[in-house]
Every structure is written in C-alpha cells, then in structure tokens.
Amino acid sequence: MDVAVNLVESYLRLNGYLTLSEFEVQAKNEKGEYETVTDVDIVALRFPGDVYAADVHPPDDCHLLLISDDALRLEDDMIDVIVGEVKQGEAVFNPALTRHEVLHSVLRRVEWIYGTDVGEVVSALQDGGLSVVSARGGGATVRTRLVAFGRAGTDDLHTIPIGHVAEVLVDFMERFDDVLRPAQFKEPAPALLRLLVKIGFDVSR
Numbered sequence: 001m002d003v004a005v006n007l008v009e010s011y012l013r014l015n016g017y018l019t020l021s022e023f024e025v026q027a028k029n030e031k032g033e034y035e036t037v038t039d040v041d042i043v044a045l046r047f048p049g050d051v052y053a054a055d056v057h058p059p060d061d062c063h064l065l066l067i068s069d070d071a072l073r074l075e076d077d078m079i080d081v082i083v084g085e086v087k088q089g090e091a092v093f094n095p096a097l098t099r100h101e102v103l104h105s106v107l108r109r110v111e112w113i114y115g116t117d118v119g120e121v122v123s124a125l126q127d128g129g130l131s132v133v134s135a136r137g138g139g140a141t142v143r144t145r146l147v148a149f150g151r152a153g154t155d156d157l158h159t160i161p162i163g164h165v166a167e168v169l170v171d172f173m174e175r176f177d178d179v180l181r182p183a184q185f186k187e188p189a190p191a192l193l194r195l196l197v198k199i200g201f202d203v204s205r
Contacts, residue, residue, distance in 0.1 A: 004162060005041050005086045007189040008149045011165040012082070014172060015069055016051035017044035020109070027101040038096035042084035042149075043106055045113075048077050048140060053176045065179070069168055071155045079113055079135055081144040083125070091150030091159050098126050098146070113142055129158050163205065166193070170204075173197045 001022060009021045020043040027037045053065040074080060083106055085093045096102060103122045111118045115134035121144050124131035129146040145157060152161040173180060173194050185191040196203050 002041075002086065002088075003189050004088045004149070006187050007162065007169070008042055008084065008086050008165055009044075010187055010190040011169055012042065012044045012046075014051075014169065015046070015067060015072060016049070017046040017080075017082070019044045023106060025102045025105045027105070037099060037102055038094060040083060040097065040102065040106055041086040042082065043109070044080075044082040044084065045110055046074070046080045048074075048079065053172070053179045065176070067172065071160050071164055071168075073157055075143075077140045079140055079142045081107075081110060081113075081142060082147045083107075083144070084147045084149055086162070087148065087150030088162070089151055091148040091152040091161065093146060093148050098129075100126065107144070112136060115142075167205075169193055170197060 005021055009019050012019055021041065023040040023043055025037045025040065026034050029035050050062075051067045052062065053067055056062045056065050068074075072080070083097070083103065085097055100122060103125055104118065107118050107121055113135055114121060115136045115138065121131040121133060125144060125146060131142075131144040133142055134140075135142045147158055147160060149160050149162050149165060151163070152159050155161055155164060169190060170193055174197055177197070180194070185194045193203065
C-alpha cells in the first residue's frame with residue numbers, strides 16, 4: 001500500500017471511520033471487455049457518536065480521552081461518507097474518480113444506509129462533490145463527499161492537508177502515550193510515527 005494512503009487510512013480509523021483502501025473498480029470498455037477503470041484510494045464511513053482512545057464510562061473523565069478533529073467537520077446525527085483521493089503531492093482529484101461507474105461501484109457497498117436511490121447520490125457527487133440526503137429509516141442524514149488529501153494551504157469540506165493528518169496522529173500518540181503503551185501498531189506509517197514518539201523524538205514540521 002502507498003505510504004500516504006496508509007497514513008490517511010490510519011487517521012480516519014483513529015477518528016472513528018470504517019475504511020476500504022485502494023478499491024479497484026472494474027467496468028466494460030467500448031469493446032465490451034472488462035477492464036480496471038481506476039482504483040479509489042480511500043472509502044470511509046463514520047456513524048454519529050463520540051470516539052474515545054480507550055473504553056470509558058461515566059463518571060470517568062471521558063473528555064480527557066475524547067478523539068475529535070475539527071478538520072473533518074462532523075455534525076450531530078449525520079453519517080459521513082468520504083470518497084477520497086490521496087496524493088503525496090498537491091491535493092487534487094483524479095478525473096476518473098467522478099466517472100459514474102466508479103462512484104456507483106463504490107457507493108453500492110454502502111447503499112443500504114441511503115434513504116434514496118444511490119444514483120441520485122452519484123449525480124450530486126458528479127455535479128458538486130457533495131450529497132446530503134436522509135438516511136434509511138429517517139432520524140439522521142447521510143453526507144457523502146469527495147475529499148482530496150495532499151499538499152494544501154487550507155482545509156475545507158473537500159480538502160484535508162496530509163501534513164495535518166500526520167500532525168493529528170503524532171498529537172494523538174503524544175497525548176495518549178499511557179493509553180497506547182501496550183498497543184501494537186502494525187501498519188507501517190503509524191508504526192513509524194509511534195516508534196519516533198516512543199523513543200523520544202520531537203516530531204514536528
């Protein structure tokens with residue numbers, strides 16, 4: 001796996017997302033033969049609710065172990081679905097990402113959560129990179145968005161700097177060192193960051 005994708009996937013999982021990475025999409029070409037259209041770097045799904053660094057129950061100091069990141073722009077009662085492009089360079093989208101067959105193939109994996117036809121979600125993503133619809137059964141909404149991770153000067157709903165991703169992971173490892181001491185990080189990107197923090201390096205820009 002690309003190390004940048006590995007870094008972003010670890011960041012999203014830390015923040016409570018369920019993820020798929022390097023998702024290959026197959027479709028028929030003009031000759032009627034199947035081919036790989038593209039691979040989607042990251043697909044992430046997060047349900048509403050707080051995420052903690054360890055298991056806690058009131059009246060424990062839950063706020064001390066709360067994990068949150070404003071860059072993700074999470075909202076109450078909203079399911080967040082990210083279809084992400086990860087770049088080591090500038091945070092830009094691969095044009096193939098917005099092809100109908102790519103988005104349709106990806107979103108069918110989470111189709112059950114939508115209270116509307118997934119084709120409507122695909123169309124909204126193609127038009128403006130964002131869809132907000134009711135969740136199946138009501139009671140919540142589903143926000144689906146395209147997000148580019150890479151080099152960027154600012155963050156917004158569709159862009160998260162990869163430098164920010166690294167900083168959040170390092171901050172998490174420093175703040176929750178006592179919680180993470182027995183944990184094992186097996187993915188290469190977070191494992192390297194954890195090792196540097198653990199042996200006393202000051203990891204910063």
